[in-house]
Amino acid sequence: MQRDIDRIYLIDRFLKGELSGPILDEFKNRLRTNPEFALEVESQKAIIEGIKLARKQQLISILNGVKTPSAIPAIEHSFENTKKINHPLVPILEENEQNEPKGYKLKPNFNDWYLAFAAVLLAGFLLYFIFGYYIPHQKLEMANIDSTITNVYEEDNLATTPEVRKPDLTLNSNLQDTSKSRDDSLGKILISQLGDSIKIENDTKIFQTMYSVAAFETITPNVSDNNSNVSNGGPGNEIKIDNLRKVKGSTVKVEYWRSVVGFKGYKLSGVKLQLFDMKPEEKVSLKYLDKQLYLKKNGSYFKMNDSGNFEPYQKENNSELIKSLDSN
Amino acid sequence: MFGIGFNSDNDIVNEIKRGNEKALVTLYKQNLNSIKKFVLINSGTIEEVQDVMQETLIAVWQNIAKPEFLLNAKLSTYVFSIAKNQWYKQLKKKTRFKVVDVATTDNIRADESPMLMYDSKIVCDYVNNLDETCRRLLMYFYFDGIDMNTIAEQMGFANSDTVKSKKYQCFKKLENSVKEHFGKDDFI
Structure with missing residues (x-):
């Protein structure tokens, strides 16, 4: 047996080209x-x-079973010869070949964990957006429109650029504002449902003009604790005016506005006066008394507070004050 | 080491020398993109990419398994050079294509296996019908070129003499099976 082993080994070495010298010569001779x-x-x-x-x-066969990197679609090649020969060493590859059609097949590869992670993140974000934000938002908005009209909110800078302002349609603010009183503010926006569309109406300025307003101040020459001609905030809350003198007046810009919610009032900011529910053709006059602006309409005086806020018209009932205003 | 990937070129070379097929898979994954790009740029097809990949890696496998193999460059460079040689051969056969990349690769030559001989496919069938130990041993020795000591270590034999004896038995077993099938005169 050893001789056979050595003989086969010798032939192996010859076939591999490892023999040389006299051994090779002897082999060739043999x-x-x-x-x-x-x-x-x-x-x-x-x-x-x-x-x-x-x-x-x-x-x-092993190479045919390799999954390629994700950057390149996997190429699964059915090697022709391997189909005919059984390979007990590679059962997995055998199964693959049995299940796959002959030829090439392109397959995406999702082996990379980071791609899978990114896909999960994206899917989660989409689900959150759809179910957590978009759908509830749509439902609330529809519910709000169904309440037909009248959702109103305040906008502070109405008087500056009323024609071009854009309403804030944020749903939450609309819902909160439905509990507010309609007449506690100006700068309203009316939202109404007209069929399938929404019409938004703003307050509109219908006229503006400039008034040169005269100004007066009281003169109180004698004031004492026991006997005073002018009392301010005393019993009966009366003001006794002895005399008036004219001082330098100022020019006031007066704007006439139409309110979509029927607001009746005004807003005075320095020398800018906005009047609501008044028509330009109505006769009105303005007068300063002790730096306080008064508006006269149809024989009645209205005190204009320079607060910069929307305020309702308040008729002045102080007869002494009215008398003093009328005296000039 | 396995399951995570080989750490270096030397790891891959050492595993190939031991006949570890996982190293071949790693080599395939590492070099597919560059070889694919090269073949496709040079008028190749996806089908030809796969052929070149297979031929290249088989050649690399056999070259590395040789005892005298010495890696003097990056393994990927070596593999790519052999792939280019493989593709040049295929282009030469076609003759109608022109190679874009003509980098010099004369110093590295792919050592291809010889063309299939007479009745080799049928012998191949009988090889595959051998028991696993015999099959692995014969493949390691004749194809991979692994020396007896390494085979002994790899397959759990006592020493190289045991491997030599076992190899003889396996070879005789295969030879008898083949001779029974074809008859002695078929090999003349």
Whole structure:
């Protein structure tokens, strides 16, 4: 047996090209002179080629089962020869080949964990946006429109650019404002439902003009604790005016506004006066008394407080004051 | 080491020398993009990319398994050079294509396996029907070129003499099976 082992090993070395010198010469001589030996060498050579082919096909089968990186679609190649030969060493590949059609198949690869993680994040964000924000938002908005009209909110800078201002349609502010009184502020926006569309109406300025307003101040020459001609905030809350003198007046810009919610009142900011529910053709006059502006309409005086806020008209009932205003 | 990936070129080379097929898979994944790009740029098809990849890695596998193999450059550079040689051969056969990248690769030559011989496919069938130990041993020795000592270590044999004896038995077993099938004269 040892001789056989050595002989086969010698033939292996010859076929690998590892023999040299006298050993190689002897081997070649034996090949020429011994046909049986030559036949054995040829036989061994053919078997070795078969072993090599089997190993090559096995490695190719392994390569065919490789999942490629995600950057490139996987190419699964059905190697023609491997289909005909059984490969017990690679059962997984056998199963793959049995299940796959012949030829090439492109497949996306999701093996990379970061891609999967990004996909989960994206899906979560979309779900949150749809169910947590968009749908509830839509429902609330529809509910708000169904209440037909009248959702109103305040906008502070109405008087500055009323024509171009854009209403804040934020739903939450609308819902909060429904509990407010309609007449406690100016700068209203009326939202009404007209069929399927929403019409938004603003307050509108209908006229403006400039008034040169005269100004007066009281003169109180004698004031004492026991006997005073002018009392301010005393019993009966009366003001006694002895005399008036004219002082330098000022020019007041007067604007006439139409309120969409029927607000009746005014807003005075320095020398700018906005009047609501008054018509330009109505006769009105203005007068300063002790730096306080009064508006006269149809024989009645209205005190204009320079608060910068929307305030209702308040008729002045102090007869002494009215008398003093009328005296000039 | 496995399951995470090989740390370096030397790891891959050492594992190939031991006949570890996982190293081949790693090599495939590491070099697919560059070889694919090269072949496609040079008028190749997806089908040809796969062929070149397979031929290249088989050649690399056999070259590395040789005892005298010495890696003097990056493994990816070496693999890419062999892939280019493989593709040049295919282009030469076609003759109607022109190569874009003509980098010099004369110093590195792919050592291809010889063309299939007479009845080799049928012998191949009988190889695959051997028991696993015999099959692995014969493949390691004849194809991978792994030396007896490494095979002994890899397959759990006592020493190289045991491997030599076992290899003889396996070879005889295969030879007898083949001879029974074809008859002695078929190999002349």
